[in-house]
Every structure is written in C-alpha cells, then in structure tokens.
Amino acid sequence: MLVAQRTVPAGTDIIHDGEEGGPFYTLWAGWAYRYKSLRAGAGDRGRRQQILDLLLPGDLIGLESALTGQACHAVRALTEVVVCLHNPKAFLRLFDACPRLAHAVVETVIRDDRRADMRLAVVGQRNATQRLAHFLLDLSDRLSQRDLVEAEGQSLPFPLQRRHLADALGMSGTHVARALAELRAAALVEVAEGHLVLRDRAALAALCGYRAFDGMGRRAIL
Amino acid sequence: MLVAQRTVPAGTDIIHDGEEGGPFYTLWAGWAYRYKSLRAGAGDRGRRQQILDLLLPGDLIGLESALTGQACHAVRALTEVVVCLHNPKAFLRLFDACPRLAHAVVETVIRDDRRADMRLAVVGQRNATQRLAHFLLDLSDRLSQRDLVEAEGQSLPFPLQRRHLADALGMSGTHVARALAELRAAALVEVAEGHLVLRDRAALAALCGYRAFDGMGRRAIL
DNA sequence: CGTATGCTTGACAGTCATCAAAGCCCGTGG
DNA sequence: CCACGGGCTTTGATGACTGTCAAGCATACG
Numbered sequence: 023m024l025v026a027q028r029t030v031p032a033g034t035d036i037i038h039d040g041e042e043g044g045p046f047y048t049l050w051a052g053w054a055y056r057y058k059s060l061r062a063g064a065g066d067r068g069r070r071q072q073i074l075d076l077l078l079p080g081d082l083i084g085l086e087s088a089l090t091g092q093a094c095h096a097v098r099a100l101t102e103v104v105v106c107l108h109n110p111k112a113f114l115r116l117f118d119a120c121p122r123l124a125h126a127v128v129e130t131v132i133r134d135d136r137r138a139d140m141r142l143a144v145v146g147q148r149n150a151t152q153r154l155a156h157f158l159l160d161l162s163d164r165l166s167q168r169d170l171v172e173a174e175g176q177s178l179p180f181p182l183q184r185r186h187l188a189d190a191l192g193m194s195g196t197h198v199a200r201a202l203a204e205l206r207a208a209a210l211v212e213v214a215e216g217h218l219v220l221r222d223r224a225a226l227a228a229l230c231g232y233r234a235f236d237g238m239g240r241r242a243i244l
Numbered sequence: 245m246l247v248a249q250r251t252v253p254a255g256t257d258i259i260h261d262g263e264e265g266g267p268f269y270t271l272w273a274g275w276a277y278r279y280k281s282l283r284a285g286a287g288d289r290g291r292r293q294q295i296l297d298l299l300l301p302g303d304l305i306g307l308e309s310a311l312t313g314q315a316c317h318a319v320r321a322l323t324e325v326v327v328c329l330h331n332p333k334a335f336l337r338l339f340d341a342c343p344r345l346a347h348a349v350v351e352t353v354i355r356d357d358r359r360a361d362m363r364l365a366v367v368g369q370r371n372a373t374q375r376l377a378h379f380l381l382d383l384s385d386r387l388s389q390r391d392l393v394e395a396e397g398q399s400l401p402f403p404l405q406r407r408h409l410a411d412a413l414g415m416s417g418t419h420v421a422r423a424l425a426e427l428r429a430a431a432l433v434e435v436a437e438g439h440l441v442l443r444d445r446a447a448l449a450a451l452c453g454y455r456a457f458d459g460m461g462r463r464a465i466l
Numbered sequence: 467c468g469t470a471t472g473c474t475t476g477a478c479a480g481t482c483a484t485c486a487a488a489g490c491c492c493g494t495g496g
Numbered sequence: 497c498c499a500c501g502g503g504c505t506t507t508g509a510t511g512a513c514t515g516t517c518a519a520g521c522a523t524a525c526g
Contacts, residue, residue, distance in 0.1 A: 056361075070369050090354060117346070121339070124340075127350060128349065128350060132353060136308075138361065141364055147282055147292050149514090150513080183472070183473090193515085194516075196475090196515070197513090199475085200475090233283065372481080405505090416482070418484075418505095418507090421506060421507085422482090
C-alpha cells in the first residue's frame with residue numbers, strides 16, 4: 023500500500039472538530055491528544071477545553087472520521103509528530119471484505135470505549151490527587167505496552183505541561199501543581215526535564231484505586 | 245430467529261461487572277443503566293458508583309460482551325425491564341458474513357463513543373447546574389428520537405431518583421436537589437410524579453452550552 | 467539584558483460534600 | 497380508619513476541596 027508520511031510541528035491541529043470527510047492516520051512518532059473545546063455556557067469566561075485522550079505512537083487518529091465521514095473532536099500534536107496517512111475509501115473496502123479487519127476495528131473502538139468509561143468514573147468520583155495518580159498510572163501502562171518506558175526506573179518521557187493535565191483531568195493548572203507537589207512530597211513520583219518517574223506504583227495504585235487494564239491483547243490493526 | 249424474552253424487576257443487575265461469556269440483549273421496555281462501582285481509594289469511605297450511561301428502550305445491552313467475551317461494567321434495571329435475549333455466537337457469525345451488520349455495529353459503538361466524550365467534557369468542565377441541565381437535555385433528545393416524549397409539553401417519563409442523577413453526574417445527592425431547585429426556580433424545568441417537563445429548552449441549552457447531537461441517523465441494528 | 471513562558475506558592479472566595487433535621491408519601495398493621 | 501415506620505426529598509449549617517488572582521522564580525530566547 024502506498025504510504026504517505028507527514029510531519030506536524032507541536033501545537034498544530036491534525037484534525038479539526040466537525041471536519042467532514044477528513045483522512046485518517048496512524049501516529050508514527052510523537053504524542054498527540056484528542057480534545058473538544060466547549061462552547062461557553064452562561065457565566066463561563068475562560069475558554070476551557072477537555073482533553074479526551076492522549077494518542078501515543080501506534081494509535082490511530084481519526085478512525086471515527088474514516089468510518090462515519092465526520093469527526094466530533096479535534097486532534098492536536100503535543101510534540102512534533104509523524105503520522106502515516108491512510109486512504110479512507112480503501113480502508114472501507116477492506117473493512118467490508120475482511121471480517122478479521124472488521125473485528126480488529128471493533129476491538130480497537132471497544133477498547134477506547136472502556137478507557138473512556140474509566141476516565142469518566144475517575145473524573146466523576148475521585149479527587150484531584152487521585153485523578154492525577156490514576157492518569158499517570160494509566161499513561162505508564164500504555165507506554166509500557168509499547169516498550170516506551172526505560173525499564174529500569176519506570177522513567178517515562180513526559181511532554182505534558184500542567185495545563186494539559188488540567189484540561190485532561192478537569193481541574194485548574196494551579197491545582198494540578200498542588201496535586202503534583204503532594205505526590206512528590208509523598209515520594210510517589212518525580213517530574214523533571216520532560217521525564218516522569220513513578221517511584222512507588224503500588225502506593226499510587228492504592229491511593230486512587232487503580233487497577234491495571236487487562237483488556238484485550240494489544241495488537242496493531244493496520 | 246428464535247427470541248427469548250426476559251422480564252427483570254427494578255434494581256436487579258442484568259449484567260455483572262467482569263462477567264465472561266455473558267449473553268447480550270435488546271432492551272425492549274423499561275430503563276436501565278450501565279455503571280461501575282469503584283474500588284475505594286485511600287481515604288474514601290462511602291462506596292460510590294459511576295453511572296456511565298442510561299439505556300433506553302431500543303438500546304443494546306452487553307454488545308461489548310458479545311464482541312469481546314467480557315463485560316467491563318455492570319448493567320442494572322432502573323425500572324422493571326423487558327429484554328430480548330440474543331445468541332452471541334450467531335451474532336458473531338452474522339457479523340462476519342454481513343458487512344452491513346458490521347457497519348451498523350461500528351456505528352453504534354462509535355455513537356456511544358461520542359456520547360462518552362461529551363459526558364467526559366461535561367463532567368470535567370461544567371458546574372453542577374450545567375451538568376444537570378446538559379443531562380436532562382441529552383435525555384430528552386434521546387427519548388424524542390424514540391418517540392417516547394409526550395409531544396405537547398416536552399413531558400418525559402422520569403424514573404430517576406436524585407441519587408441516580410448524583411451517580412451519573414459525579415455529585416452528591418444533596419447537591420443534585422439544590423441544582424434541581426435552582427432550575428425549577430428559574431422556571432426551566434419541572435419535576436413531579438415520575439415525570440419531567442422541560443419548560444424552556446433554549447434557555448437550558450444556553451445555560452450549559454448544549455448542542456443537539458446530530459450524529460448519524462438513528463436506526464435499529466437488530 | 468529584557469521579555470516571554472512555564473512552574474510554584476500564598477491568599478482568598480466559591481463550589482460542593484457532609485452531616486443533620488424536618489417534611490412528604492405510601493404501605494403496613496392495629 | 498388512623499397511627500406508625502421507612503424511604504425519598506428538601507433545606508440549613510459547616511467545612512473540605514478547588515478555582516481564581518497575584519506574586520516570585522527559573523529558564524529560554526532574541
């Protein structure tokens with residue numbers, strides 16, 4: 023299959039909210055995130071946005087758009103990003119012709135569904151510190167599955183800023199700093215220089231009730 | 245196709261969290277909800293649960309379980325409920341044989357995905373009153389699509405108790421009562437006798453930034 | 467060196483959870 | 497028929513959690 027690559031600088035939108043008939047991609051390198059900027063409700067001033075999910079190398083970007091023709095959220099590059107462009111029409115033909123692909127797609131979508139459920143439960147029921155701990159553990163596990171963790175010290179690359187954590191967890195940047203400081207003070211995590219170290223996964227998991235996500239075996243679908 | 249019906253009294257679990265190889269259903273009559281009870285984190289006392297979504301007549305229950313063999317959440321009957329039992333294996337065979345069914349399944353799952361994104365954004369970014377308003381508008385629209393609204397007065401059946409709203413929106417039952425009182429005082433909604441009336445949809449929508457969900461055309465897939 | 471950006475910290479205010487009490491509705495039993 | 501009890505809702509008082517505003521630092525960059 024013909025493959026087109028595209029390199030996108032950090033901070034650029036790869037897919038726009040509401041975009042129709044857009045292409046879809048595999049994220050080859052770098053981090054991105056799905057997000058939604060909310061129309062201000064009455065009395066809201068600041069324009070907040072909700073980060074719906076992080077996209078890590080290997081993830082699909084815009085599958086929804088390929089399957090339905092329209093995207094319901096935007097995707098933005100968090101770091102510089104290399105994406106691999108797919109052809110939606112060819113993909114749809116393949117989807118129809120190949121039940122195994124269809125299965126794989128459904129499993130991918132369902133896996134995302136489950137993680138979405140988990141996030142909703144965490145944001146709805148947990149306090150700031152627990153939300154943060156949960157987020158970091160989930161991230162760490164996803165990176166592990168892709169062998170992107172430096173095995174020794176549980177050290178992960180961490181290009182996220184406070185404000186990204188805030189938008190992902192539904193809290194203010196200031197309070198993210200407080201929660202992080204708390205975890206640091208308890209010697210549970212360390213953040214420095216674009217890297218994150220989880221010092222005590224067990225204690226973190228106990229703090230927020232995190233349970234590793236067994237889910238379905240991970241495999242690339244494209 | 246042979247169809248088995250089952251009637252389930254209110255308050256009973258139809259699917260249990262983590263259940264493997266369970267059946268799946270179409271919700272024929274009555275309301276149910278998907279939910280997750282969280283393991284207590286450190287310092288948590290009460291056992292809270294997060295309602296992930298309401299299930300209304302016509303919705304599928306346990307599709308995830310049919311496709312992957314395992315459920316990641318429980319489903320409980322909110323009212324007395326009539327479900328129609330499907331055969332997971334036959335369904336999977338059909339899924340492989342019939343691309344149109346596969347498409348329909350994917351669209352259903354993706355529609356749920358979008359609603360999940362919306363809920364996350366609302367719970368993460370909105371205050372109590374806005375969350376409640378958004379929930380009620382969304383519910384009203386879903387019921388409209390099924391012709392379950394008494395057309396004249398925007399009056400909906402409303403079997404939910406305060407505590408269900410609280411568990412769905414990530415707030416306390418007490419505060420739900422306050423938020424509802426506020427909406428009532430502003431003459432935006434009325435609640436009585438298991439019914440809900442939306443007095444001013446436009447004002448409600450403006451309050452919480454709700455945008456009707458165009459999504460894909462609604463059609464039954466089974 | 468000046469400016470811009472992001473992180474951290476403190477003070478204060480608003481939102482919301484918790485606890486508690488009182489009213490309402492309804493089924494039960496006297 | 498009416499008293500009683502339990503569940504649900506409403507309301508108030510109080511305090512915890514979190515957002516906002518602001519200032520101080522460190523770093524990067526022109």
